[in-house]
Amino acid sequence: MARETGAVCKKCRREGVKLMLKGARCAGEHCAMNRRAFAPGMHGMKRGKLTEYGIHLREKQKVKTFYGVLETQFRKYYRMAEVAKGNTGKVLMSILERRLDNVVYRLGFAYSRAQARQLVAHGHILVNGNRVDIPSYLVRTGDVISVKNRKTSLEAVKLAVLENRNEVPDFLAKSDNEVPSGTVLRLPEADDVAVPVDARGESVPFQPQLIVELCSK
Numbered sequence: 001m002a003r004e005t006g007a008v009c010k011k012c013r014r015e016g017v018k019l020m021l022k023g024a025r026c027a028g029e030h031c032a033m034n035r036r037a038f039a040p041g042m043h044g045m046k047r048g049k050l051t052e053y054g055i056h057l058r059e060k061q062k063v064k065t066f067y068g069v070l071e072t073q074f075r076k077y078y079r080m081a082e083v084a085k086g087n088t089g090k091v092l093m094s095i096l097e098r099r100l101d102n103v104v105y106r107l108g109f110a111y112s113r114a115q116a117r118q119l120v121a122h123g124h125i126l127v128n129g130n131r132v133d134i135p136s137y138l139v140r141t142g143d144v145i146s147v148k149n150r151k152t153s154l155e156a157v158k159l160a161v162l163e164n165r166n167e168v169p170d171f172l173a174k175s176d177n178e179v180p181s182g183t184v185l186r187l188p189e190a191d192d193v194a195v196p197v198d199a200r201g202e203s204v205p206f207q208p209q210l211i212v213e214l215c216s217k
Helices: 009-015 052-067 071-083 088-097 100-106 113-121 151-163 208-215
Strands: 125-127 144-147 172-175 181-184
Touching: 052 071, 052 088, 052 208, 071 088, 071 208, 088 100, 088 208, 100 113, 100 125, 100 144, 113 151, 144 151
Parallel strands: none
Antiparallel strands: 125 144, 144 181, 172 181
């Protein structure tokens, strides 16, 4: 499975928003954005205004980084959204929200999407009672996502379940049983997407239309 490596906090600083790549740390006082809310690199503080192309590109990179998706897979999702009914940008965000690693994170079973990907890849997560170890698996309405009922799996999510204070979105229903689980009530919509914030704590919603304008050229 291909994955990006390197300094995570630099990615948030590059995009100018907190993408919650380190979970609770991003919301605390130790977040790098609180100390250096400018782009990384020796010229980070001096960079001028972005061009129109730069604005579109940064929006795409922001969404890719937020969900932990590489370029090839992102293009695949865009093609799926392009041929689907409805607004292409909104459909694209809905597809990204349906990723199993994202759903595991939104249910509070992990501190971050990166940890959620690891849980799925290591076989700790079940979908409708069956092991699914593909983080990019797209959930459907009625799917039941649960943690495998074994000691190692339950311990892997125990602290996250107890300490995670993220609000569960409306398209999911979480069950507070001994074995953590959740149900997909409906397909997610663009309004269900978590909104990142900047260093001042102000919301910075995604603009999927900019991505559509870039990818459609």
